[in-house]
Amino acid sequence: MTSPDIAIIGGGNAALCAAITAAEAGARVLILETAPKSYRGGNSRHTRNFRCMHHGPLGPLVDSYTEEEYLADLMKVTGGKTDEGLARLAIRTSEECLPWMEEHGVRFQPSLSGTLSLARTNAFFLGGGKSLVNAYYRTAEKLGVQVEYEAAVTHLELDEDRVTRIDYTQNGQTHTIAPKSVVVASGGFQADTDWLARAWGPAAKNFLIRGTPYNRGVVLADLLDQGIEQVGDPTQCHAVAIDGRAPKFDGGIVTRLDCVPFSIVVNKDAQRFYDEGEDVWPKRYAIWGRLVAAQPDQVGYVIIDAKSLELFMPSVFPPIKADTLEELADKMGLPADALVQTVSEFNDACGDTSNFHPTELDGVTTTGLTPAKTNWARPITEPPFYGYSLRTGVTFTYLGLKVDEHAQCSIGNRPVTNLWAAGETMAGSILGQGYLAGFGMTIGTVFGRIAGKEAAAHANAN
Amino acid sequence: MQMQTDFLEEARRQAEICNACRYCEGYCSVFPALHAERAFSDGDLTQLANLCHNCRGCYYACQYTAPHEFDLNLPQALANVRQDSWEELAFPRAAGKAFQKNGVLIAIAAVIGFALLFWAARALSSAGGEGFYAVLSHNAMVAIFLPAFLFPLFSIAVSLRRYWRHIGAGPFRPAHLFEAFRQAANMKDLKGGHGDGCNFEDEDRFTHARRAVHQAIMYGFLLCFASTSVATVMHYVFDMPAPYGLLSLPKLLGVSGGLLLVVGCIEMIRLKLRSDRSLGATAAFGGEVAFVGLLGFVGFSGLALYALGQTTVMPTLLAIHLGAVLAFFLLTPFTKMAHGFYRLTALTAEAGRKG
Numbered sequence: 001m002t003s004p005d006i007a008i009i010g011g012g013n014a015a016l017c018a019a020i021t022a023a024e025a026g027a028r029v030l031i032l033e034t035a036p037k038s039y040r041g042g043n044s045r046h047t048r049n050f051r052c053m054h055h056g057p058l059g060p061l062v063d064s065y066t067e068e069e070y071l072a073d074l075m076k077v078t079g080g081k082t083d084e085g086l087a088r089l090a091i092r093t094s095e096e097c098l099p100w101m102e103e104h105g106v107r108f109q110p111s112l113s114g115t116l117s118l119a120r121t122n123a124f125f126l127g128g129g130k131s132l133v134n135a136y137y138r139t140a141e142k143l144g145v146q147v148e149y150e151a152a153v154t155h156l157e158l159d160e161d162r163v164t165r166i167d168y169t170q171n172g173q174t175h176t177i178a179p180k181s182v183v184v185a186s187g188g189f190q191a192d193t194d195w196l197a198r199a200w201g202p203a204a205k206n207f208l209i210r211g212t213p214y215n216r217g218v219v220l221a222d223l224l225d226q227g228i229e230q231v232g233d234p235t236q237c238h239a240v241a242i243d244g245r246a247p248k249f250d251g252g253i254v255t256r257l258d259c260v261p262f263s264i265v266v267n268k269d270a271q272r273f274y275d276e277g278e279d280v281w282p283k284r285y286a287i288w289g290r291l292v293a294a295q296p297d298q299v300g301y302v303i304i305d306a307k308s309l310e311l312f313m314p315s316v317f318p319p320i321k322a323d324t325l326e327e328l329a330d331k332m333g334l335p336a337d338a339l340v341q342t343v344s345e346f347n348d349a350c351g352d353t354s355n356f357h358p359t360e361l362d363g364v365t366t367t368g369l370t371p372a373k374t375n376w377a378r379p380i381t382e383p384p385f386y387g388y389s390l391r392t393g394v395t396f397t398y399l400g401l402k403v404d405e406h407a408q409c410s411i412g413n414r415p416v417t418n419l420w421a422a423g424e425t426m427a428g429s430i431l432g433q434g435y436l437a438g439f440g441m442t443i444g445t446v447f448g449r450i451a452g453k454e455a456a457a458h459a460n461a462n
Numbered sequence: 463m464q465m466q467t468d469f470l471e472e473a474r475r476q477a478e479i480c481n482a483c484r485y486c487e488g489y490c491s492v493f494p495a496l497h498a499e500r501a502f503s504d505g506d507l508t509q510l511a512n513l514c515h516n517c518r519g520c521y522y523a524c525q526y527t528a529p530h531e532f533d534l535n536l537p538q539a540l541a542n543v544r545q546d547s548w549e550e551l552a553f554p555r556a557a558g559k560a561f562q563k564n565g566v567l568i569a570i571a572a573v574i575g576f577a578l579l580f581w582a583a584r585a586l587s588s589a590g591g592e593g594f595y596a597v598l599s600h601n602a603m604v605a606i607f608l609p610a611f612l613f614p615l616f617s618i619a620v621s622l623r624r625y626w627r628h629i630g631a632g633p634f635r636p637a638h639l640f641e642a643f644r645q646a647a648n649m650k651d652l653k654g655g656h657g658d659g660c661n662f663e664d665e666d667r668f669t670h671a672r673r674a675v676h677q678a679i680m681y682g683f684l685l686c687f688a689s690t691s692v693a694t695v696m697h698y699v700f701d702m703p704a705p706y707g708l709l710s711l712p713k714l715l716g717v718s719g720g721l722l723l724v725v726g727c728i729e730m731i732r733l734k735l736r737s738d739r740s741l742g743a744t745a746a747f748g749g750e751v752a753f754v755g756l757l758g759f760v761g762f763s764g765l766a767l768y769a770l771g772q773t774t775v776m777p778t779l780l781a782i783h784l785g786a787v788l789a790f791f792l793l794t795p796f797t798k799m800a801h802g803f804y805r806l807t808a809l810t811a812e813a814g815r816k817g
């Protein structure tokens with residue numbers, strides 16, 4: 001094939017934003033997506049919203065959400081480990097992204113039922129991330145962007161500070177192209193569980209991957225091996241506790257469990273290990289991935305009783321149900337005596353529950369129990385009893401390519417003249433740890449557009 | 463009532479996944495109704511199925527469609543339940559079972575309609591009448607068409623009553639019916655949650671074709687119906703029997719309605735042929751297309767009659783047209799035509815639930 005002006009590696013949100021922007025600047029663009037068409041769009045196909053700054057009502061967003069408030073929210077979750085300059089750039093640009101997204105086919109809807117707390121800060125995609133991805137592919141193709149599916153990039157050849165060649169395989173054949181500009185938007189490496197296990201230890205083999213099986217970090221490893229500037233370390237990842245019955249890959253949003261605050265959570269020895277009622281669930285669900293990962297066999301068990309069953313959003317698998325705790329333990333493979341004892345110790349530590357309030361911190365706490373349950377502590381007494389198993393579900397990894405405000409990669413102390421990165425694969429440049437709901441799509445949209453613009457300017461000038 | 467459990471089970475499985483996901487909430491009336499429940503009875507699923515208008519937006523948006531192991535195909539799952547509910551709720555049920563999915567039987571019914579009218583024309587032709595009434599006396603027409611009109615109405619009323627009970631809807635309130643009519647009149651849902659239309663003809667591309675075609679058929683049909691009604695009033699109240707001149711109200715309504723109906727039906731069949739059949743009730747495809755064909759033929763033969771009413775082929779054309787009309791009326795409760803009634807009822811019940 002004749003080489004395009006710009007090759008974009010990846011087929012998710014960041015890649016598409018880059019492709020559309022570059023094509024609108026007049027460049028001939030090729031997207032290399034390793035997934036087949038039915039699975040195109042990486043993790044972006046699983047998303048539901050993006051976080052957007054705005055002065056006054058904007059699209060589906062109410063009130064306003066200022067730069068300072070947005071930044072403060074970010075600083076809180078990352079514990080200050082944030083590149084403030086790039087974060088401000090992402091936040092400030094997010095406001096113009098929303099109309100840009102609409103112009104390019106994305107449709108928004110009011111916050112989903114059960115997520116009203118996000119109505120001010122996060123704009124939800126009508127139909128979710130896959131409909132966003134579909135709309136962008138339509139737009140890109142109309143602009144003449146060429147898309148190759150099942151095209152797995154294996155290597156970028158570097159000559160000093162320039163990418164001279166891209167190798168990819170498709171249908172068992174190897175192809176080589178030499179585009180003028182290259183944008184890497186191929187996500188993290190979380191789907192390569194061997195790599196995860198090297199970083200985390202063998203426990204990582206038991207992790208589930210919430211999103212695409214195609215983000216295996218092949219391009220990331222290839223570039224880091226050649227000395228492209230790195231950011232973050234491989235042990236950092238965003239992980240949450242999800243239903244233990246979820247598929248190994250691609251289980252997505254429906255495998256989340258929101259019942260922890262109303263439960264006790266035990267390990268496989270039927271022992272509690274953390275305060276289930278520490279905070280409201282949206283603020284705590286991200287720490288439970290690590291908590292469960294630290295337990296034997298990387299598994300946890302949520303136990304609730306009949307009175308709590310309807311307090312949380314239903315999830316995809318029905319709970320395991322039993323009339324007695326012994327029977328429940330039996331069905332879940334837990335030691336029955338130990339479970340009965342743990343529950344009765346917990347029940348004995350519960351006090352006055354008359355202030356119980358499911359949606360706010362109610363201070364209904366245990367006394368004299370370690371670990372304590374500091375909110376929503378009601379005895380587990382009312383049959384039938386229900387249980388869910390919990391496993392660690394990895395959302396994405398933080399190890400990535402370091403970029404500047406032009407989304408450009410560097411080697412040694414100088415920029416690589418024709419290499420840009422966008423999305424998950426460079427998110428570590430902004431977030432050192434922690435995560436703020438909806439910020440992943442903001443980073444991808446903002447830096448995808450920047451990368452597309454810069455890559456096109458370079459290609460058009462050369 | 464004995465609906466097919468495999469269809470219900472499959473719809474239930476998928477509804478539970480959607481209830482944990484909710485990404486499609488803004489597309490149509492199905493999702494808000496779905497998210498209001500935690501568990502789905504057979505009646506709930508039947509109601510959801512009849513709220514769905516098979517726009518396929520949720521299929522192309524879904525991250526869990528095959529080859530994913532969750533294998534979501536909500537448009538198909540709901541279409542199967544919906545189709546099955548129309549068959550099971552039909553009165554008499556055997557007729558629903560026979561015609562809903564069977565295009566050949568619909569065609570045979572139409573041919574029997576023609577034959578009946580030819581026979582009637584021969585046996586009951588009137589001596590004194592003018593125009594059409596020379597072929598078939600006015601009284602003979604009334605004798606044939608009044609029951610053919612009243613029976614389907616009665617049958618549908620029985621079915622809708624069964625439906626109302628099956629879904630466990632509350633007391634009927636006219637205000638809710640009014641709300642349902644309002645939604646149906648501009649086919650709000652067919653615009654999609656965003657106003658870009660359906661995903662019917664070209665995978666995930668949104669188009670308004672299906673809504674436009676529906677509007678053409680619905681208004682075409684209503685105009686034709688209005689034409690007949692006006693003519694009836696003119697006949698009985700003002701003592702002005704047919705034939706009517708070209709600029710008379712019945713003809714103006716009838717010709718414009720007929721044209722809309724024919725164009726609408728042709729385009730509907732073309733759309734259906736372009737669409738991906740695996741996102742609908744596959745088994746009913748033949749029956750649906752045959753029904754649309756019959757409806758289009760009613761319009762077409764009516765127009766032909768207008769055009770050639772003064773020629774010698776008129777008696778033949780009249781028998782064919784009236785035969786088609788007769789088959790169409792009698793089949794209404796047992797074909798796709800019934801969907802409008804069920805949909806209106808479902809919207810009414812939903813308006814009631816929302817209070």
Ligand SMILES: Cc1cc2nc3c(=O)[nH]c(=O)nc-3n(C[C@H](O)[C@H](O)[C@H](O)COP(=O)(O)OP(=O)(O)OC[C@H]3O[C@@H](n4cnc5c(N)ncnc54)[C@H](O)[C@@H]3O)c2cc1C
Nearest residue numbers: 010011012014042043044048153186211423424438440441
């Ligand atoms: C279940 C789930 C829900 C989420 N919800 C949200 C949300 O609501 N809001 C939010 O902001 N973020 C959310 N995120 C995070 C979000 O998905 C990411 O931040 C974002 O999608 C990253 O976009 P991207 O384009 O960088 O990567 P991706 O969308 O993952 O795209 C990477 C692309 O690269 C391709 N690729 C990988 N390797 C190669 C190769 N060697 N050759 C060619 N192509 C390759 C992949 O196939 C894929 O198309 C969620 C994540 C998950 C898993």
Ligand code: SF4
Nearest residue numbers: 480483484485486524
């Ligand atoms: S159809 Fe798919 S994307 Fe839509 S709500 Fe259901 S599971 Fe979610």
Ligand code: SF4
Nearest residue numbers: 490514515517518520
């Ligand atoms: S096919 Fe259309 S109408 Fe039916 S459930 Fe899906 S989005 Fe709603």
